[in-house]
Structures are given as structure tokens and as C-alpha cells.
Amino acid sequence: MGTSLKDQVAVIGVGCIKFGDNFDQGYEDMAVEAAYAAFHDARIAPEEIDAAWLGTYSPAQGHGKAAVSLGDALRLYNKPISRVENFCATGTDAFRHAVLAVASGMYDTALVLGVEKYKDRPGRGLAREGVHPYYHDGSTAPGLFALAATRYMHEFGLTRETLAKVAVKNHRNGALNAKAHLQKEVTPEAVLTAPIVAYPFGLYDCCPTTDGAAAAVVCRADLAKKYRADHILVKGVGLSVTSGRPFMDPNFDYLGFRATQNASAQAYAMAGITDPLKEIDVAEVHDCFTWTEISNYEDLGFIQKGEGAKLIEEGRTALDGDIPVNPSGGLKSFGHPIGASGVRMVYEIVTQLRGEAGSRQVPDPKLGLVHNVGGPGAVSCVAVLGQP
């Protein structure tokens, strides 16, 4: 492996729009609002941006599978812009690309924009592109993760009651967040009695389909002070790609995701983290479904495989726990516009590290983690952010 980029890149500004059923906003409206919020936050002018990365799984309708969705939205032309698409890790991977480019010395500043407009498309949670006509017939997003949850429950005796506690926690956090899609608390009974979407997941075990956009501006750490004194530094990033067909891999145990284990190991090594449970103060992890969050606890090294339930049962991942997870409300309550999510998590961790998270503020965090896992555990991207 090459050299570490620890402390070489700073996040100088973040922006995030209200996520939800944004019926009055199109793709470009959301992109512009998020990007300009980040420009404002970074005290930077759009023309000072050297390069940009667009994280989007489903480009603006009519814009094709290219970076023009960003360029046309912001009228940001004649700049190097790339579109990143890597399943649900799209947003974090776009961020990672921008960080790598700035760390390389090629650019001084870069914009990362994650945006999706799902409410003007049919087929919630249904795979519509990039699927094999035979092998994926019957596949849905919740169904793919449910396969892992079923096996995990069979192996470790995890129950739906414990899964429900993840939903209750993340809804409680989301209820404190004015930008979250679902700003309401739910009771364990409501979670357990909701209609089943894909067993063992009921409606409240699943994140919603959401419109949203988030942006971040990164720059060379040695130039950061020019924009903001209270910038945040990138400590480490990691990306891992494993099989996109875990259901055909005869050696896959379906008890967790190797991509997350590998991506976090890379990021921890870069950041010099050896005991993530102790060292990380706040984490935004990919809770697309309740079980995913429990598996993430283990795959991210917070606790041993098979014991993740303890962290939620003992309240240790709640806002007042020793390892608060998803203070934003998570995908579960904040919503999950795929490419926007990773950038939105960067926004949340930066906000937490700056101490600006208001009623959902975690006490005095120094180090925060951003994690996405996409496809049925195929792709994971992790970023560690911290105080200078």
C-alpha cells in the first residue's frame, strides 16, 4: 500500500438540504441548494473550486450516466468533474476520490456533491438496471439484506425485538433533526407489528426512499485556514469491493460484510486507529435496514462477530452511549438518497466534530467515522474525520 493521506486534506465546508419527499424540488434544485450551502459554509466562491466529484446512482433524467448532472446544475463548466457510482457507497466513494485528488497535489480544492431524485421514479427498492435477467429475478434491496439477516438470526439467535431497537434509536435521533426525512419517534410495538416488507424486515426495519442532496468542500490542509479556522481533517479513507453476487459465493457465511471489514481496516490503518470502540467518538454507519447496523458494529470492529446486539441492547450506541451511532437519525430516519447519503454522513460528522449539532450533539467528539456499504455487501467505503 502507498503512503497515508492522514491530515493532508481538510473539509472546510459542508451543506445538506432537508431530505424527504421533496415534491417541489427537482434534481438540479437540490444539487444547487446543497452545493451553495457548502460553498457558503466553506466561505469559498464557486469559481475557486478546482475539480468536482458527483456521487449519484441515478443521474438527473435526461442527463445520462456522466458528470453533466453536476456541471449543468451548477453551471460549473470547463472543470474536471467525474461521476462516481458504486452502489450505496457512491457518496462516500465520491468523497474519497476528491480527497485522493487533493492529497495528490493535483488540485487545491474540490467539491463533492451527492444527490438523488427518487420520488419522480417508479419502483421503490426494486432493482431496475444492471441486473441479470435470470439471476436477479425476484431481487429487491430489502430482500438482499434480509438474506443476511435470516442467516445471522439462524446462527446467532438474534430476534426481531432486538432489530426493532435499532429502529427505535434511530427514529429517536431523527426526531431531533430538522433535516431528517422521518422526524418522529416510533415504539417497539409499532416496529414489530408493521407490515412485513421482506422477512425479517418490517416497514420500520427499512430506510425510506428519499430525495436529497449534500455537499462538501475539501482543500489542501495547509490552505484550510485561509477558508475556515475550525476545519476538520481527513484521517483516513478505505474502499473495498467484494462479490456483487454473494448469493452465488459458496464460501460466503452471510454473517456480515467483508467489504466493510476490509474498508474500515484500511481507513483505521491510515488513521492509526487500533481500538475503534475506544478511539471513535461518533459514527454514521449504513443502517439501510436494522440488521445492517448490528452487523456494522461487528464489521467495523466495535465488538466481536455475533455480539453486536449487545451494543444496542445496552444502549451504548444511543446519543448518550459510549459509542453513539447515527446521531443524525441514520438512513433509517434521515432517508437514503443513495449518492447523497455518504456526503450527508460527512456533513453530520463534520457538524458533530464542530460541536454544532444542537439537541443531537454528542459530547465533545474528537474522531468520527463515516461508513457506507452497498450492493448486498459488495462495496464498502469508510472515512475517518477528526479534529486537527
Next chain:
Amino acid sequence: MIGITGCGYHVPFCRLERTHFGQAWNRRVGKGERSAIYFDEDALTLGFEAAQRCLEYTGNKKIDALFFASTSAPFWQRSTASFLAAACDLSAACETSDFGGSLRSATAALRAGVDALNSRRLSTLLISVGEVRDGQPGETEEEWFGDAGSAVTLGRENVLAEIMGLATHSSDFWDEWRRDGDDFIRTQASRFSTERGYQKNLVAVGKALLEKHGVQAPQVAKVILPSPDGRAHSATAKKLGFQEAQLLDPCFGEIGAPGSAAPFLLLAAALEGANPGDLLLLLNYGDGADGVLLRVTEEIRKRPLPSSLSDHLSEKRLYSSYQIFQKMRSYYKHHQEAAELSNVLLEKEESQNIRLHGTLCIRCGTRQYPITQVCGACQNRDSLHEIPLEHTGQIFTFTRDHLYVAPDSPTIMSVVDVDQGGRLYLQMTDVDPEDVRVEDPVVLTLRRRKEGPTMHNYYWKCRPVR
């Protein structure tokens, strides 16, 4: 000696009690149930499953020819037999022929097969039959018809029942037909039709066959007579001089009349209880009649049939209404949601998608699916062999998916560890969703999948062992 060397059948897991036809159309109905396809079944899949069971029983995949017989094949032009030969993983040298047009299509295939064996052109032959029978909604036939698949293998070795003789009789008689554009079978059912069509032809062919071989009625152990209505077979047998006890139950109360699939299905039932030396008389009607005289051999003791028809029929799901019965029959006619598949992809991937081949890595021993160019376990590129995967396995994990759009929600999606190795991701069918458990044993079965704008598409699913 030429004869039957194996048999198999598949009656759809789903049935409809005849009382539901009465409720739907406000009329009197008969007793019992009819078998009824699930949304993913058609004549091809019924014929496949019967053939699969037959080949599993014989354990012999050296088949020279595959004949498919049906009056309801899913394609007017496109050989079901050729498709089934691929699905059964038979070689390209396998001779394939399709028989249709008459309820005698199965026995017509048998006659052709016996000739080919006699001439020594073929040595083993598989005949697969599948029928999906649609009566005019509201008419009696809707309630009388049934859906089923059946299959036999013919050969010279390991013969279970020797074919002693064949007889045939042609008659152009209007009692039941379907024009090229018709969705439903038309009939002129009456006592006249039964007596002049069914009875007259069967009696003529039965008499001729018995006389030719010098066999008296009391010498016959079982008479196999498919019944169009649950009654006519009885009167016909009596006319031929048989006692009620010699008559095989045509399962009209459990299945209905499954057209061309009936003769071999009932032959299998007759073989279950047969003893060496038993004479069996199989008679089949349809625009004339065919007769087959068989003598059971000692082989039946050596290789008893693996299951009984009554056990097979006892496992079932009863549709809760006539509407659901109709929805399952017509769903794909109205839901053509899959993109048209390119024949380039279909050709390129036939060995994995239809023949169910995978890759064996000689170096690490991992069997994998689909066919791979690099071993997923040890990343070796040099020691990979294409192999057929087993058709049995175990559920590794599953979900009951209510989000996926299907005519019968939830859809069970399962990860199946195939026996001997290989892992597949399949829809599960013919199962109560609440009954699925991790580690349950399953059998792979070929079913209709999402319908394309102009093609019928088929892929593997799994089902409980039964």
C-alpha cells in the same frame, strides 16, 4: 424386449375444489378437485418436471431421443422437445420431436418410439408430456379438465413393462377441439359424443388388441383408461368385459382430465401396484384411439417406483377462490414486464442458465455458479472445468419478499447450497411461505419467469422435496 424402463409425473401442487366453480357460476358441479397450474407453470414446465423425476428414477442420462407431446405446448412454432433436451442436459445428438394436435399425442409418440426402437435406430427414448387444459369459463369442462405432466422412458434394457403390442384406430369425430386462435377448448359434450366418440373408438381398439394377442379380459390385471368426466371410462371398461376391480382409478376426483398427460400418469400408477407377469391394458382416446398391451417384468421388484401417486396428490395447496385459479392461469398473458432477451445472451449462457452447468476448480475443489473464468475461491485461472450441477440442495438462507411484484406475494427468495457444491439464488415455488426454514432440503425445478413482450422465459426455481 422393448418396453417401459422408467416413469415420472408431476401434478401441480395447486388444486381448486369444484365447489368454487359452482359458486362462481351459480350452477351444480361435480365432487372433488381439479389440478391447476401455478402462475409459473405451463405444459413445458409440467413436462419437464415429469421428465426430471423419470430420469432421476432411472438414473440414466444416456437418452437417444426426447419426444414431447401436448395439445397445449407454449409455442406454436419452437420445439418444446429441443428446449427440454437442453434442460435435461442431453447432447445435441439427441433426436427431438414434438407431437400434438390430439389427445392421443402421447400414445402417438409412444407408437413412433416403439417403431424407432424396433428398427434399432434408437436404444433409449424419453417421452415427456405436459398439458394445461382450459375449458370455456362457465362451462362444465372448466371444472372437468386438469393440468399435469407425465413421462416415460422406453428401451431394451431394464424393462419394467414389456410392450406386447400396439393397436390404433382413427376417427374424425367432432367432440372436442381448439382452433388455432382459440384460448379455450370447445366441446359438444353429450351422451352421443361419449358413446360414438370415446366409447366406440376405445372398445374397437381394445377388442382388436386383445384378440390379436389372444388375451381374455379376465387375464388383464389392470385396465388404464383416462376418463373425460369421471364416469365414461367405467361404462367403456364394462363393454370390453372388464370388472370394476380391474379398472384403474383415473383420479378424476383429484386431478380431473389432464388430456395427453393422463395415459403415462395412470400407467405409472398402475406400475406402482403391479406384480411381475401382470398384463396391463392402456387405452387412450382422441380423434380415434390407441391401445397398448404391456406385461410387467421382474424388474419392478428390483427397482420399485420411488413414490406413490396418492402420496404425490396428497401434498397440495387448495386455491381459496375461482378468481385466484383464473389469475394464476392468465397472469403472464396480462403482465409482460421483462425486457426482450437477446438471442445472443440466450445462446451464450444456455449451458449455465438452462443446462445448469457451473465451474469446478480442480485446484481447490470449489464448485461455483455461474460459469466463471477465474476461481472465486482461489483465483486460479488454469484448472477450471465446466460441470453439471446437481438438482438437489438445501436452503442456506431466504427471505419472504413482499416488495417484489408477483401474482402471489410474498415471493420466497432463497440462497440454495446445491448438493456436491455450488450456490444458487432462486425463487422458491410450490410452498407455503410460512413453512420455509433454513437448511430445508429442496429440489430445483424449471419454471416460467417474467414474461417478455414476445417470448416465454424459463429459469430455475426451487421447491420442497415431495
